[in-house]
Amino acid sequence: MRLLLVEDEPDLGRAIKRTLTQEAYIVDWVQSGDEALAYLEHDLSLYTLGIFDWMVPGRSGIELCQWLRSRRVSGEQSQHHSLPVLILTAKDQIEDRIMGLDAGADDYLVKPFSMGELLARLRALRRRSPDIKSPQITIGPLTLDCDRRIALFDAGQPSEQTIELAQKEFQLLQYLMEHPNQILTRDQVLNRLWEIGAEPNSNVVAAQMRLLRKRLAPYQCDYLVETVYGMGYRFKAE
Amino acid sequence: MAWDIGSKQNNLFRRSRWQLTIWYTGVMSVVMGISAMGVYEAIAHAHRVTADRELRAVAKAIHNTIEETLISGGRVDDVSPNILPNLCMLGHLCLETTTDPGDVSPSIHNHPSDVLTSSGYYNGSYYIRVLAPTGKLIATAGMNPQGLTVTEPDFSFQTLWDDNGNEYHQMAFPLYTSDVGLNPKLPQATLLVGRSFSDFATYLANTRRMILLSIPLTMGLIALASWWLAGRAMKPIQLSYQKIQQFTADAAHELRTPLAAIQATTESVNRLPNISDADARELTQVLSRQNQRLTTLVNDLLFLSRLDAQQLPPMKVCCLQDILSDIVEELAALALSKTIGLTLKQPDQPLIYVLGNEEQLYQLIINVISNALQYTPQKGTITIGLKQQEKQAIITIQDTGIGIAAQDLPRIFDRFYRVDRNRSRQQGGSGLGLSIALAIAHAHHGHIAVESAVGVGSQFTITLLARGQALL
Numbered sequence A: 001m002r003l004l005l006v007e008d009e010p011d012l013g014r015a016i017k018r019t020l021t022q023e024a025y026i027v028d029w030v031q032s033g034d035e036a037l038a039y040l041e042h043d044l045s046l047y048t049l050g051i052f053d054w055m056v057p058g059r060s061g062i063e064l065c066q067w068l069r070s071r072r073v074s075g076e077q078s079q080h081h082s083l084p085v086l087i088l089t090a091k092d093q094i095e096d097r098i099m100g101l102d103a104g105a106d107d108y109l110v111k112p113f114s115m116g117e118l119l120a121r122l123r124a125l126r127r128r129s130p131d132i133k134s135p136q137i138t139i140g141p142l143t144l145d146c147d148r149r150i151a152l153f154d155a156g157q158p159s160e161q162t163i164e165l166a167q168k169e170f171q172l173l174q175y176l177m178e179h180p181n182q183i184l185t186r187d188q189v190l191n192r193l194w195e196i197g198a199e200p201n202s203n204v205v206a207a208q209m210r211l212l213r214k215r216l217a218p219y220q221c222d223y224l225v226e227t228v229y230g231m232g233y234r235f236k237a238e
Numbered sequence B: 001m002a003w004d005i006g007s008k009q010n011n012l013f014r015r016s017r018w019q020l021t022i023w024y025t026g027v028m029s030v031v032m033g034i035s036a037m038g039v040y041e042a043i044a045h046a047h048r049v050t051a052d053r054e055l056r057a058v059a060k061a062i063h064n065t066i067e068e069t070l071i072s073g074g075r076v077d078d079v080s081p082n083i084l085p086n087l088c089m090l091g092h093l094c095l096e097t098t099t100d101p102g103d104v105s106p107s108i109h110n111h112p113s114d115v116l117t118s119s120g121y122y123n124g125s126y127y128i129r130v131l132a133p134t135g136k137l138i139a140t141a142g143m144n145p146q147g148l149t150v151t152e153p154d155f156s157f158q159t160l161w162d163d164n165g166n167e168y169h170q171m172a173f174p175l176y177t178s179d180v181g182l183n184p185k186l187p188q189a190t191l192l193v194g195r196s197f198s199d200f201a202t203y204l205a206n207t208r209r210m211i212l213l214s215i216p217l218t219m220g221l222i223a224l225a226s227w228w229l230a231g232r233a234m235k236p237i238q239l240s241y242q243k244i245q246q247f248t249a250d251a252a253h254e255l256r257t258p259l260a261a262i263q264a265t266t267e268s269v270n271r272l273p274n275i276s277d278a279d280a281r282e283l284t285q286v287l288s289r290q291n292q293r294l295t296t297l298v299n300d301l302l303f304l305s306r307l308d309a310q311q312l313p314p315m316k317v318c319c320l321q322d323i324l325s326d327i328v329e330e331l332a333a334l335a336l337s338k339t340i341g342l343t344l345k346q347p348d349q350p351l352i353y354v355l356g357n358e359e360q361l362y363q364l365i366i367n368v369i370s371n372a373l374q375y376t377p378q379k380g381t382i383t384i385g386l387k388q389q390e391k392q393a394i395i396t397i398q399d400t401g402i403g404i405a406a407q408d409l410p411r412i413f414d415r416f417y418r419v420d421r422n423r424s425r426q427q428g429g430s431g432l433g434l435s436i437a438l439a440i441a442h443a444h445h446g447h448i449a450v451e452s453a454v455g456v457g458s459q460f461t462i463t464l465l466a467r468g469q470a471l472l
Helices: A010-022 A033-042 A061-074 A094-102 A115-128 A167-178 A186-193 A204-219 B002-071 B198-270 B277-308 B320-337 B358-374 B433-443
Strands: A002-006 A026-030 A049-053 A085-089 A107-110 A136-139 A142-145 A150-153 A161-163 A225-228 A232-235 B126-131 B137-142 B158-161 B167-175 B189-196 B316-319 B341-345 B353-356 B381-389 B392-399 B447-453 B457-467
Touching (some): A002 A010, A002 A033, A010 A026, A010 A115, A010 B198, A010 B277, A026 A033, A033 A061, A049 A061, A049 A115, A061 A085, A085 A094, A085 A115, A094 A107, A136 A167, A161 A204, A167 A186, A167 A204, A167 A232, A186 A204, A186 A232, A204 A225, B002 B126, B002 B167, B002 B198, B167 B198, B316 B358, B320 B341, B353 B358, B353 B457, B358 B381, B358 B433, B433 B447, B433 B457
Parallel strands (some): A002 A026, A002 A049, A049 A085, A085 A107, B341 B381
Antiparallel strands (some): A136 A142, A142 A150, A150 A161, B126 B189, B316 B353, B381 B392, B392 B457
């Protein structure tokens, strides 16, 4: 799950990114509104959630919300989901909250805040958004619990087992299972699951696929992750 | 809760305005009431005095006429009816004594022509009575005061009331006649001339009624005026209250950001399954950095409040050339790293002195120059000038920075004011630099002026009171 974080205070941004990354979010962190806009204009569909600081250099978080809403209104986003946004700010006046929410923000959190609350609010935003997939995906014998971030084999059966997955492997499996029977190119996977600017070397996707298959092999599920030669990867669903 | 504060504040101001209005109205009403009573008393007094003067003149005239007539051998009947209208003599139908000779109260019948004429030179509110030395009524003229008993004459002013409570003023005069055989030294009769004050009472009653009727109207006007006045009185208080509130909100905002960074960082490190040395080091670095920021902010706020409270440290004579040289030396490295040319143009002689606190003067000038450094792009220049004009030491700081828009100029010295609200505080500073500079300048009886053009640059001019060398 990819998230755009706009926060100009380096210490705060770093802390948020650390926790969110640990919670298996892929975080693109920018320090100015203009940079954020460039990211959003590049590929809005990449992001599942946005955390915008109100007062950042360049465009403010509020202006970013307004920009997102104007796109929503003009229908340019019909193909994709609307990006749920949480405004993170030290402005605590009631008028500010009203202004933030009216500008198109979906939630509003006042600094200083607790990480636990931030994470809970992000989960709530995910649940509320109709575009975001349900927290549980079951295809064949595999079940993905996105909230708890675990993969289960034969969930609900006496033979139920938890499949040990590293964070990246889980993210990869989730992305594949969210798009069953759909060919996902290497670039798509790379864009979706690796942070911009931290683009790893070219075989990283293939290597990660291999690792994932290895994890699934003990449950005879590795065949579900297919390589479509010359095109990409596909999660096979009967 | 935040949303309660606004309405609470409004309630507070509304209540105060009402209270002020009530007080204003009350005080004004009392003052107006006392004034109205004074005016009423003055009117009543003037009328009374005028009426009494008239009574005296009329009574004298009547007395003289009657006495002249009597002395020249005439009778009371001979007096012109202009002087004695409705004359009625004892023994006539109009005036009968009662059967009891001791009763001095005669029964006076309504005279057939009791309609009082105003053709005489005095009006119809006068009555004339002639009493025998025994006190017996022997003649009446003028109006007929119903229910006014004939009393023992007093040869001066008398105030009498009839049965209905109507007021009369009365004068008495002795009457002498030329009758032979009578002691000419003794008065043969007494003349009573009186005036009814009922017209006067009516007039005063009308005046009272008018005053009473005008009270609600006047009170209404006073209340309206008071409401308006109270509003005007509340305005500056409201404005300064809003300013304080804004300042508090801004200060809270500035304090929140480092607090949020500290909280988020500690939590994010605590959430890590294993805390590495690098994590711990980073955590302590963040803590010390944010702590430093909070300390600076709190110190700046305290400094400002101390300046506001006019707590001035000891002053001494300081040389501006020395201070400016020190500042340029300190900022040279920073300017170099930003590739900004920092030039100091000051005369070597004569030295310019001001009376002040050196540390504060240093802070004042360095704050303004730091501000210029912050808003001047790379390869720009900052020129610092110093000169003395008569009794003023003038320091100018000119930059080729981004400039300040005209609408922002009046507010750049406001606490926490940022020309670009979204601009981050990363460049350092608590947002109080220029406010502190201005506060120090004011504490030194100086001033800071600013001129600016967007895209061209700004010039700050600090004016301080110079000290001649002779005064050292």
